[in-house]
Amino acid sequence: MINPIDFGIKGLTNEAVKSSRKKYGENSLNYKKENGFFDALKSIAQEPMVILLMVASSIYFITGNNGDGIFMVAAIILVASISLYQDSKSRMALEKLKSLTQPNSQVIRNGEVVEIPSEELVVGDSLMVEEGNTIPADGIIVHSNDFSVNESILTGESLSVFKDASKLDNKIFGGTTVASGLAIATITEIGNNTQLGKIGKSIEGIQEEKTPLEKQISNFVKNMSIWGGIIFLLVWGINYLQSREVLESLLQALTLAMSVLPEEIPVAFTTFMALGAYRLMKMGIVVKQMKTVESLGSATVICTDKTGTITQNKMELAKLFTLDTGEVISVESTLNNFEKELVTIAMWASEPIPFDPMEKALHEAYTRIAPVDQRPHYKMVHEYPLNGKPPMMTHLFENSEGHRIVAAKGAPEALLATSTLTDTQKEQITAILTNLGRQGYRMLGVGQAIFQGSEFPEKQQDFQFVFKGLVAFYDPPKDNIRQVLKDFDKAGIQVKLVTGDNPATSMAIAKQINFPGYEKNMTGEELMQLGDTELQQKVKSTQVFTRMFPEAKLRIVNAIKANNEVVAMTGDGVNDGPALKAAHIGIAMGQKGTEIAKQAASLILVDDDLSKMIDAIAMGRKIYSNLKKAIQYIISIHIPIILTVFIPLALGWVYPAIFSPSHVILLELIMGPTCSIIYENEPMEKNTMIKKPRPFTTTFFKFKELITSIIQGLVITLGSLSVYQYAIFEGYNESVTRTMVFMVLISSNIFLTLVNRSFYYSIWTTLKYKNNLVPLIIGITLILSALLLFVPPLTRFFQFETLSFKQLAIAVLVGIISVLWYEIVKGIKRARLKLK
Template identity: 30%
Template structure:
């Protein structure tokens, strides 16, 4: 066990370095930089502050850059900021204390240019960049010992002290009261140490955790650190990122608004499955003229494509446009017959896109989609029934925009304009006025339905769920309401966290469940504040900005599909399906594992206690040892390897997720269980001594009496194993007695081993055992039954006294 633990520890030492290596892989290897007046391609590591760098679509940003020019520039920063959508960039200044996601004039190292182009001056390289600071934070973050590790350390110290004190007391008792020789006392002390120390416990703990890892892997939770399996069971707070964990990280149209109606859109993500309904009834394009016009614009004035790859639907292009494509597919609209003649691409300065198209019926139209305020400024009319137009009711549309925005949706507007049939070009002047406003589309990154249910189950289990995201407060609040997080309470922002002292932050995390516009430092401070309040914290994340907090948390959980390599390496557990509901199932598994560990401890300690009591009583009363040290070692080995291991296969007890999390500061064994350990130790140990003394008195040979005492111990443990399968509840029912096949299999293996111990000549020589007669087996069998019934009676009395 020492060698195994040393090897595991050595391998774990390299994990932090791998987390930093994951960040290095994100960094750009080359850059377009201006040197001596010419644009050249240079290794990114050779950049220095002051260099002028050019960015184009598809480039990875090579350093932190202050933009001097930005043309329709969008950069994917979700790994750094947690935002769902690419950030639109410009060269406008921002406030000095603006959060990372609000610094529109900056491009950050390691992020990806998704559209447009830009030029900027390098402001930071290496460890001075935002991603470099995160790398430094990861290397500096201290990890905490797990609750099980702390409890087992404390338990081991107490047990060691008790054993040493009792061994010394036994030595002096033997010397003072019975004048044992030094050799006899030395042999007795060895026997007592072998009996009292639970040698099999480390192996049982390790194997139980390993089996838990295997079960969790089958439920899409890949465990990288063994102790994390158990720690999940003691989690009191789960801090979850929003994008991709609570939500699908796939933009989806949820509502479509035209002048006469508001339509609901079902389905989520880019999979074109769902329905468009009006007041719960299906809406078809043929009978809904306004809806058809809205769908037409959103699908035709669009540069994205959706496709299915390996069973998953993906978008090529902007996520928002992908959502509009899916919306059109759900409506049954095919834009293939529309011929594009000209286009004005989306630019951050204008915030709209326009296309000139010929329609299937031969008309020429200008279709426009973009920010609602920009389109309202260009519209004088709105669509009315029968294909007619009417004056624009701007107050109506602004009220609808405010309503959708208040629910955390991103709102896009659609407008159109008739054009001359011979028109082949498109200029900004063509869409400055006289557009007809058609309607709105409300888009959101929707919550995962299974995650909503998982959050509710966590609350039932007494586990708090907090959302920590880099996204905007409005979006976070809207998702929180749908998820059941925050109960409609206020949302704290990164600005508040920045200004709060450590004491104020500890109070804030008690009151607030949703935190928006957070930076990596904020996330790390929030985890520390929760831990300072005595919470056991699980932290989820997928971006590099989450890695320091994941490393600090009691359990760091990374996303396996969309998570960065740096995040996975910093985490204890990786979710293969990026799903919050998997965390809930992992917590359930963790609680079951902890229960099984306690069952194993409560089984092993009375086993050792009974053996130690036999030695202690023999020395105290001046008796011949009823069991020799080598026989005790045999009992320890076979019972730990067989009986105790069977408890690792126990299924979850009823209501495991309906009870509150255990107190991480509480002892692994409460007062009731300490009493049970003492009770069973005296019961089984006393029975073994009694059998030995009785058989010796009626003339049984010493080796035969010792063999009978050993089997009395073993049978007492076999029957006590069935008591331990349920810590508090009764085990007397056919369903419960036969629920775990592993118990019966290990019992059968142990009986075979005992038959070898009793009847094999070489075992008689090695262990001093002797063959028993058939009638002798009735004695340990009867005592085992009595032990089982006595412990069940003790459990019933304990339940009555505690009011259960």
């Protein structure tokens, strides 16, 4: 294979790299960055709960109640610390993801081609870029093959521009993308000195739009805050009219406002998404945007490429067919001169510095059979890039003596159409194509032309080619692909094969792996003949799409989306970009994927293994399910706190101010970790991957689920207020009553955490789930409760009282019963499902 060094390009030495970096710095866009820590502090200071705590602590200090004031300040510090910790965890997870999505670059250093992070690129480096790459810095081209660049990010012009070393336009610019071919360029500007850096365009500056789920959660919290504000003013007004005490009535109103605010919900959402993305990263799945985590569990259809996704992407040259012999032979056989000539012409039709697996295989085969390597003696004088439907490409080489080679390769149909062949020969070649295709081989036609003039034809199809034969490659299916397809089917997800390969080869590979519906095939040309409505119906029943090109792939994705399906699309090439962008979940390959594909996609499979998508979908379903459990828990536990504060106050019961702001914040601090730590760490339920995907249009707060949470909350409220009335009936004082009601809420909180780990399986099943945080958090809650009850300074401070065994037993028992009733509902659900 030809090496860039053969072109006299040896690149920088290690010493020269260090010197350049010292002089010009790193290749990164450095704009004024915001301070994450201080921004987080500013954000926390604006949180409604923190503002309420500040007001409450101020009132305590003003009224001389310094103990409560100090506790409130401590609570502010604790709330801020928890929020900062959660924020830093989220930011660290996202920073790690961000670093993984930064592209690498190929450079020539010390006479060798090496891959480095793009940030390590220096002025003077010899950079190699090829089709699909994003150019990481500005430079001047020193060598190129069929090289064109899309510069729309700088110029707004969508058409690609052809460039080479001999043209006036021989510069490349950072941020632009390679549309075709390969080039080697000497880097002249990096970082902020590039054209992109000077005009200040940075992808980092683009704000992500909120997802439907984010909007729903944001609106829910906003509505609760508004209601909290209304109730706060109402309670303040009522209390002031009764007592004429401004600050006392304000404190009681603040207590209620605190109990209404569900500030844990946005924290839980951010934590779940960021940590979910981080967990996926550790599994080899790089999620570029948090919102992808949310949509993963909804995927109903996956459109997958064949090469490198279904198959191993080995592209080994396996068979040769020449018209001169009329036989198909294995490359491992002894080759005659006709077969050697076929391999040689196919090599000349490839790029001089190959990057495509098939072209690499042809160069390697030529190296094995050539008695003398002729490549260093020939120079490319003209080239026709890969184009046409079906596609082909042509290269013209010349040596110093003026001997010219005109070589072409491409889809066999394209070469048949441009070659002079008899009907008998065409029939013979078609029969060979059908036979090899049925065996799963991928074939290229090879042709040669003679051309003496200097005015080259405008189109490569205008040459009169001599059809030399076929080169056939075999790309075996991946070992695990059959199981992957079964897993997708079990999860209720359809898989569709979308490939640029010919129908016979695609269907042969599909048949080998038991691909569902492999016998139903549609080509790109057939697809483009259909109207939108007809195509929508056709994509429902067709599983294999062959000879696909960018416009056809995009139409498939849009047609499936129009059927209200959630589409995941895998891809690796430049031509996959539009379809990856259009899919709900674009999946790029980490190893063989081009930078364009990676930019367009929303997640990247690091090792190109489709089985990872099963893991990703399982993780998406788990995160969504756990987030739902956490938010249902928050709703359920907030209702009794709100009503236990409000009802005695509104109805003028014996002890109207049963809870102060200190008690509410104490409950909030106990509840916060439960939802954001325990539920985030919950394992996936065993029926998660046999359920149908959830509809994408379904709102997060289903009426049935919301009603469940509300009823759970109301039953707990009934329990706490029943104990309140029991305490009054027994003649207990305010401290005992307060303590008993508080213990009802604590015990119901513990058991609600356990019961809501599943809305289907019993508590006895969920207790076996592996989640080390459950005993830890519950243990901390029990220790804290014991301290409040049995450590006199704490008991006095919170105006509690040490309860007798009977009082404590009643409070705990009522708390447990207030929650455990839901186990009966779950039992009925399971019984109904068994009867079906």
